[in-house]
């Protein structure tokens with residue numbers, strides 16, 4: 001269960017803004033993304049690596065698009081729920097190793113997986129596609145897995161939270 005439950009989301013989007021009755025709501029959340037690397041350098045755009053509406057799990061802020069009223073917010077880590085960790089998660093740089101190539105076969109095309117802060121908006125039940133400006137070297141970008149185009153996943157962070165470094169095990173997601 002995320003900070004924002006599916007039931008609470010349902011309630012927020014059907015009610016809309018409690019101040020101005022606006023129906024368009026802006027969401028801020030952490031979601032999984034995949035970045036193509038060649039010799040450790042990004043060679044393409046980030047693409048989303050989460051299924052359907054699984055983004056609900058990482059939502060930490062919901063505001064009215066019209067009047068900016070804050071309708072939901074949580075300052076815990078969006079992944080492991082460590083108290084008060086959000087600010088640091090958004091401000092710290094990536095510490096997870098960015099591979100130059102696959103250590104098994106030497107192939108230089110690698111998919112690097114990370115959690116990144118993103119935004120989306122909802123109008124009634126319709127959600128827009130998530131967007132982010134957060135890139136590999138920006139604060140808030142946190143890698144946790146690397147996969148070789150030829151031989152699959154060769155590195156994955158499992159002993160601590162990729163966002164706030166709290167020790168594993170992490171709670172299961174949706």
Ligand SMILES: [Zn+2]
Pocket residue numbers: 017018019020021022064065066067068069
């Ligand atoms: Zn409003």
Ligand SMILES: [Zn+2]
Pocket residue numbers: 077078079080081082085161162163164165166
């Ligand atoms: Zn955490």
Ligand SMILES: [Zn+2]
Pocket residue numbers: 102103104105106107148149150151152
């Ligand atoms: Zn490989």
